[in-house]
Amino acid sequence: MAPPLALDIDGTLTTPSGRIDPRVFELLPDWDAPVVLATGKAFPYPVALAHFLGRPETVIAENGGVAHVDGETAVLGDPAVPRAVVEAYEARGGEIGWGDGDTVNRWRETEVALSRDGDEALLREVAAAAEGRVEVVDTGYAYHVKSPDVSKGKALRRVADALDIAPEAFVAIGDSENDASTFAVAGESYAVANADATAREAADVVLDEAYMDGTAELLTDLRERGE
Structure with missing residues (x-):
């Protein structure tokens, strides 16, 4: 079998x-x-x-x-901190990068995915300020801001x-x-x-x-x- x-x-x-x-x-x-x-x-x-x-x-x-x-x-994931981190990233000039409509995140419930064309260094800097409450995962297709749990x-x-x-x-x-x-x-x-x-x-x-x-x-x- x-x-x-x-x-x-x-x-x-x-x-x-x-x-x-x-x-x-x-x-x-x-x-x-x-x-x-x-x-x-x-x-x-x-x-x-x-x-x-x-x-x-x-x-x-x-x-x-x-x-x-x-x-x-x-x-299983809590979206609150990931979303707050991405809002802080955008406030500092970062872009999610999917354009109008953003079907990448439209139905996403627990994390936020950002285009790899975005500012990775800034994203990771903002994520680090969350003191371990989020992690950034690079899948090769997007940067995912998610709970480490x-x-x-x-x-x-x-x-x-x-x-x-x-x-x-x-x-x-x-x-x-x-x-x-x-x-x-x-x-x-x-x-x-x-x-x-x-x-x-x-x-x-x-x-x-x-x-x-x-x-x-x-x-x-x-x-x-x-x-």
Whole structure:
């Protein structure tokens, strides 16, 4: 039997241009174990992907700030301090950077995500003034201002418990520093070749191939191993 999976989305299930790789719709709909989509994106994004895969909406969003399993949603992160930090950043001339509409943050419940075109040094300076009540996570796609009390790994433990599966039974695949906590919880962890230094160091194995090329090859191997 194939193992349960904890899968990042951006950089892991996507092409280098950021599109969902079509092989996701070949490999995951019939995966015969739970699949947890664990992302830094806002809650509706992984829910929508699970829906279009025809799979249960078992997701971790906002870097562990929101978890959803068996129809129950848990909001685990407190947005108050992250939002105050971003307001202070804007007051000093910093920009969130997504333009009018800002669909990146529109449905975000526990954190704020800022464009990587923004002033990282200023953002980290303002965040440091919060004296440990927030952290800034660089996913390679955005700067996430979040509570240090939440992570994908902590949320995976919660989801695994709800599914009555040992966290060590999961295989985790990811590409960014926000996946390091997931790697620490899962029994096996893999960083795709495009992964950042933190993810590469935290993973059990760094794959030879990048983006969905690496993920697809590994998923095929895992399925064959379970047969």
